[in-house]
Amino acid sequence: MLPIGKFTLRHYLYHCSNSKKQPRCAKTCRIPVPDKIFSGMDIKKKIGLRIKELRTEKELTQEGLAWNAEINRTFMNHVENGRKNVSIESLEKIIAGLGTSLKEFFNAIEFSKP
Numbered sequence: 001m002l003p004i005g006k007f008t009l010r011h012y013l014y015h016c017s018n019s020k021k022q023p024r025c026a027k028t029c030r031i032p033v034p035d036k037i038f039s040g041m042d043i044k045k046k047i048g049l050r051i052k053e054l055r056t057e058k059e060l061t062q063e064g065l066a067w068n069a070e071i072n073r074t075f076m077n078h079v080e081n082g083r084k085n086v087s088i089e090s091l092e093k094i095i096a097g098l099g100t101s102l103k104e105f106f107n108a109i110e111f112s113k114p
Helices: 009-015 043-057 062-069 073-080 088-098 102-106
Strands: none
Touching (some): 073 088, 088 102
């Protein structure tokens, strides 16, 4: 895990949400998350983190999202953890299962810089 002060990226993903200006921990620490954390990640991890972020905002389990998206539960887990490449068709199903649009999905801090 990448350290953010005394916190880790896992802490950020569990507690934080993406705001339009600067993401901050929503529950306890209220620390800003630097953009450079996402700059070194590969695209599979960035997509997986964004899926997890939207899924937790909507209070869905991986199984629930897989059911909504009509994909395999274990495949959903692998995509979310950045272990599998995801096709455009599968990504469209996942985004539809999240009830969002492609524009909203990719309009996040993870995708703002190369």
